[in-house]
Amino acid sequence: MPAVVLIGAQWGDEGKGKATDLLGPRLDYVVKFNGGNNAGHTVVIDGDKYALHLLPSGILTPGVIPVIANGVVIDLEVLFEELDGLSRRGVDVSNLRVSANAHIITPYHRVLDRVTERFLGKRQIGTTGRGIGPTYADKINRAGIRVQDLFDKNILQQKVEGALEQKNHLLLKVYNRRAIGVTEVVDELLSYVERLRPLVADTSLLLHQALNRGETVLFEGGQATMLDVDHGTYPFVTSSNATSGGAVTGSGIAPNRIDRIIAVVKAYTTRVGAGPFPTELCDEWGEFLSERGHEFGTTTGRRRRTGWYDAPITRYCARINGVTDFVLTKLDVLTGLERIPVCVAYEVDGNRRDEVPVSQSDFHHATPIYQEFPGWTEDISGVRTFHELPVNAQNYVLALENMGGTRISAIGVGPGREQIIVRHDLLG
Numbered sequence: 001m002p003a004v005v006l007i008g009a010q011w012g013d014e015g016k017g018k019a020t021d022l023l024g025p026r027l028d029y030v031v032k033f034n035g036g037n038n039a040g041h042t043v044v045i046d047g048d049k050y051a052l053h054l055l056p057s058g059i060l061t062p063g064v065i066p067v068i069a070n071g072v073v074i075d076l077e078v079l080f081e082e083l084d085g086l087s088r089r090g091v092d093v094s095n096l097r098v099s100a101n102a103h104i105i106t107p108y109h110r111v112l113d114r115v116t117e118r119f120l121g122k123r124q125i126g127t128t129g130r131g132i133g134p135t136y137a138d139k140i141n142r143a144g145i146r147v148q149d150l151f152d153k154n155i156l157q158q159k160v161e162g163a164l165e166q167k168n169h170l171l172l173k174v175y176n177r178r179a180i181g182v183t184e185v186v187d188e189l190l191s192y193v194e195r196l197r198p199l200v201a202d203t204s205l206l207l208h209q210a211l212n213r214g215e216t217v218l219f220e221g222g223q224a225t226m227l228d229v230d231h232g233t234y235p236f237v238t239s240s241n242a243t244s245g246g247a248v249t250g251s252g253i254a255p256n257r258i259d260r261i262i263a264v265v266k267a268y269t270t271r272v273g274a275g276p277f278p279t280e281l282c283d284e285w286g287e288f289l290s291e292r293g294h295e296f297g298t299t300t301g302r303r304r305r306t307g308w309y310d311a312p313i314t315r316y317c318a319r320i321n322g323v324t325d326f327v328l329t330k331l332d333v334l335t336g337l338e339r340i341p342v343c344v345a346y347e348v349d350g351n352r353r354d355e356v357p358v359s360q361s362d363f364h365h366a367t368p369i370y371q372e373f374p375g376w377t378e379d380i381s382g383v384r385t386f387h388e389l390p391v392n393a394q395n396y397v398l399a400l401e402n403m404g405g406t407r408i409s410a411i412g413v414g415p416g417r418e419q420i421i422v423r424h425d426l427l428g
């Protein structure tokens with residue numbers, strides 16, 4: 001099973017990091033293909049917690065070659081901080097490869113992210129403030145700075161000058177901020193050049209050759225389907241393609257090389273930041289999920305919004321991504337609930353809608369139609385096989401599988417690396 005894509009099904013934080021880590025020992029390469037340090041993946045190994053933002057979670061597995069591909073936006077300060085942090089904890093980070101075509105997050109992108117959010121007032125997206133949107137905007141606008149630009153001081157100088165000419169007008173005249181000097185940006189970027197140089201590679205070619213040798217490559221998505229800039233809840237999305245198609249454009253590997261597409265989905269739903277969320281709970285049940293699931297952002301520490309499982313979203317995810325397997329996480333968090341509601345469809349202006357509405361305002365107005373399932377009280381965190389789960393937990397999983405139309409191949413019952421029930425081999 002050489003090329004495998006792993007993405008988030010909902011609004012992020014489904015447990016993609018843990019799922020990647022689970023597959024780690026059987027992988028040769030793990031590729032991050034979209035997003036930047038807006039992501040936050042928590043992986044727990046033998047009780048030790050690792051929080052990764054920019055680096056792919058596969059970096060925690062010895063022998064795996066982690067790759068930051070062309071579709072990623074890189075904050076160099078964060079990159080080296082994260083590498084140093086892992087090195088100090090004994091993780092071997094020497095294999096990392098970085099695409100020469102990846103774009104760089106500069107100080108002006110970070111400033112612009114924060115001031116535009118402030119300017120939006122009530123219409124704020126609630127971004128992570130890491131400069132992600134402005135960096136992708138420059139990429140599409142053909143005004144971005146790429147990794148390879150750092151190796152030619154003249155080119156870098158020209159590109160930063162070009163970008164700042166426009167942006168300083170904006171900062172000064174529209175946002176009432178101080179202008180940013182070309183030299184300060186160029187000097188900051190150049191201060192990383194010597195550390196960056198040995199990491200840079202033609203990662204598309206590298207991955208192509210690895211696949212030709214029959215090696216296993218996992219493409220690890222940041223964010224998730226509903227945060228995808230094309231297929232998510234626009235404009236309350238991130239600025240990249242977090243869906244499986246993004247693995248192709250974001251890495252330079254052709255679509256017909258992909259063998260399997262795994263989507264990670266939580267047994268309930270969470271969202272960070274603003275935007276529609278039909279099953280959101282603003283009551284004690286929302287509180288229950290938040291507390292029991294420790295739903296606080298890995299990146300910004302913000303409390304995640306919580307709600308019941310939304311089956312139309314999972315069906316949508318299966319369709320948009322071509323999902324072959326779901327990994328259902330955090331089933332253990334639902335333990336103790338007497339009844340568990342699942343959204344099976346929506347009502348929009350008095351009409352039943354079985355699918356995620358294409359119109360954003362319809363989605364804003366969608367109210368969930370729930371079906372309730374009986375809960376269980378037994379602790380399931382130590383369960384390792386499906387038939388050992390309480391019957392009601394089994395039935396809950398089977399119902400979700402049926403509604404999603406795609407098999408649930410693994411089930412998370414706790415944050416630990418080993419706390420997983422495998423029903424079907426994800427790589428077999």
Ligand code: GDP
Pocket residue numbers: 008012013014015016017018039040041042043044293298328329330331332333411412413414415416419
């Ligand atoms: P990611 O962004 O998709 O990698 O997910 P995050 O790491 O941001 O958030 C998922 C959180 O859930 C992390 O704190 C994980 O340790 C935790 N987690 C993952 N799987 C499970 C599970 O099956 N049960 C429980 N209780 N926690 C889990």
Ligand code: IMO
Pocket residue numbers: 008011012013014038039040041125126127128129130131132133221222223224227236237238239271272273274
């Ligand atoms: P992982 O990979 C959850 C959300 C932000 C905001 C919107 C846009 O850990 O699942 P951005 O800074 O990307 O421009 O913010 O997207 N967001 C995430 N929410 N998990 C993430 O990543 C996210 N990355 C971005 O909260 O609503």
Ligand code: MG
Pocket residue numbers: 012013014039040041042298
């Ligand atoms: Mg996360």
